[in-house]
Amino acid sequence: MASDKKDPITFCYEQATRRTAILANHLSPTDPTSPPHPLPLPNPHPTEASSAFDTAAFVEPVNASTSSQADGGQFGKSQPYASATGQPTKYARIHGEVKRTPAVWRKAEVPGPELEDVLYEKAEGEGIAKITINRPERRNAFRPETVKELSRAFNEARDDPDVGVIIFTGQGSLAFCSGGDQHFRGRGGYVGNDRVPRLNVLDLQVQIRRLPKPVVAMVAGYAVGGGHVLHMVCDLTIAADNAVFGQTGPKVGSFDAGYGCSIMARTIGQKKAREMWFLARMYTAKEALDMGLINTVVPVARLEEETLIWCREMLRNSPMALRVLKSSLNAVDDGGAGLQELGGNATLLFYGSEEGSEGREAYVEGRAPDFSKFKRLP
Numbered sequence: 062m063a064s065d066k067k068d069p070i071t072f073c074y075e076q077a078t079r080r081t082a083i084l085a086n087h088l089s090p091t092d093p094t095s096p097p098h099p100l101p102l103p104n105p106h107p108t109e110a111s112s113a114f115d116t117a118a119f120v121e122p123v124n125a126s127t128s129s130q131a132d133g134g135q136f137g138k139s140q141p142y143a144s145a146t147g148q149p150t151k152y153a154r155i156h157g158e159v160k161r162t163p164a165v166w167r168k169a170e171v172p173g174p175e176l177e178d179v180l181y182e183k184a185e186g187e188g189i190a191k192i193t194i195n196r197p198e199r200r201n202a203f204r205p206e207t208v209k210e211l212s213r214a215f216n217e218a219r220d221d222p223d224v225g226v227i228i229f230t231g232q233g234s235l236a237f238c239s240g241g242d243q244h245f246r247g248r249g250g251y252v253g254n255d256r257v258p259r260l261n262v263l264d265l266q267v268q269i270r271r272l273p274k275p276v277v278a279m280v281a282g283y284a285v286g287g288g289h290v291l292h293m294v295c296d297l298t299i300a301a302d303n304a305v306f307g308q309t310g311p312k313v314g315s316f317d318a319g320y321g322c323s324i325m326a327r328t329i330g331q332k333k334a335r336e337m338w339f340l341a342r343m344y345t346a347k348e349a350l351d352m353g354l355i356n357t358v359v360p361v362a363r364l365e366e367e368t369l370i371w372c373r374e375m376l377r378n379s380p381m382a383l384r385v386l387k388s389s390l391n392a393v394d395d396g397g398a399g400l401q402e403l404g405g406n407a408t409l410l411f412y413g414s415e416e417g418s419e420g421r422e423a424y425v426e427g428r429a430p431d432f433s434k435f436k437r438l439p
């Protein structure tokens with residue numbers, strides 16, 4: 062059609078812009094303060110909106126070879142605003158780019174005794190909490206006290222209305238977590254200061270699974286044994302390129318036949334899950350990405366930067382939408398407990414409605430509720 066024909070100048074400009082965008086995408090530095098690309102092109106239509114965005118900072122439509130998922134994030138590209146036209150979408154223009162600056166972490170209080178094995182921090186001015194297993198000399202293996210402290214920290218993050226997303230990680234770059242500390246393992250479980258044997262990490266898994274805010278595992282180094290299950294119960298996993306994943310249970314006389322099996326099989330499929338458990342091999346970050354066990358891989362030096370970008374993107378979105386989605390994604394596998402979680406969110410929303418309030422107000426005022434004003438929608 063004639064209307065589809067473009068004048069030669071516009072055509073050449075668009076071609077050049079697209080190619081420059083691709084080039085810029087490959088060259089652009091990770092330093093957030095650097096300009097998005099080195100080759101600015103003049104705009105042939107200067108009257109068109111000059112947005113805060115540089116066209117060339119946008120890339121080709123996402124496809125298998127340009128998405129951060131496909132390249133394992135190795136190019137450090139987060140592409141939340143893929144565009145079908147090569148031009149920034151209206152959403153991208155309105156919202157701007159997600160900032161890449163480091164977080165300013167502040168130690169935050171967790172009620173009760175001082176934490177020994179765990180660090181609890183919050184990012185200044187942002188709704189992000191960070192919970193860190195701090196036993197690097199044991200590759201962040203957990204003992205019963207570690208798990209108790211983790212549980213307290215997760216509770217605090219859950220209850221804090223300023224926290225919207227939680228990062229779960231291990232201290233140092235050698236391990237996220239190497240599972241239960243074998244030095245504390247007795248016949249009935251892991252034995253803590255009270256001499257009682259426990260498998261209390263199972264309660265922690267449930268706590269993370271049901272926590273109504275996204276929990277992001279930030280994994281450098283080993284995530285093995287019970288530490289591997291912990292990253293699996295998190296909502297997302299951002300891995301460093303030195304990350305190693307695996308179950309060691311059958312090698313050390315243990316297994317997690319609960320979430321350790323069910324969530325794994327749901328995530329990577331039955332065949333891979335059986336391979337992972339029966340052979341107890343270790344897998345690289347790239348292999349883990351290929352089997353859908355994790356969300357992205359970045360160079361270890363960029364691990365926190367990338368994790369923060371994902372967190373900040375989620376924080377832009379509706380907290381209630383994320384909450385209901387998490388419970389819904391859980392419900393499909395969690396049976397009655399999953400439905401209870403999802404149903405609780407329906408009640409929460411209903412309590413906030415006029416119809417729900419009418420019932421409460423009528424009771425308190427000692428009158429019959431008038432539900433007639435509420436439409437029975439199709």
Ligand SMILES: CC(C)(COP(=O)(O)OP(=O)(O)OC[C@H]1O[C@@H](n2cnc3c(N)ncnc32)[C@H](O)[C@@H]1OP(=O)(O)O)[C@@H](O)C(=O)NCCC(=O)NCCSC(=O)c1cc(O)c2ccccc2c1O
Binds near residue numbers: 240241251310
């Ligand atoms: C993680 C490793 C592959 C790292 O190897 P690397 O060679 O880099 O380091 P070292 O092996 O030298 O370790 C350094 C240092 O840390 C100690 N350490 C590491 N992991 C543990 C651990 N899990 N427990 C105790 N100590 C650990 C190690 O001894 C070294 O200390 P030194 O003093 O000797 O210098 C490698 O370390 C490794 O394979 N670790 C063991 C991984 C493992 O088997 N974990 C336990 C799996 S079972 C489990 O986690 C589990 C827990 C539960 O609570 C369950 C509950 C319910 C059901 C199932 C459960 C379950 O399966």
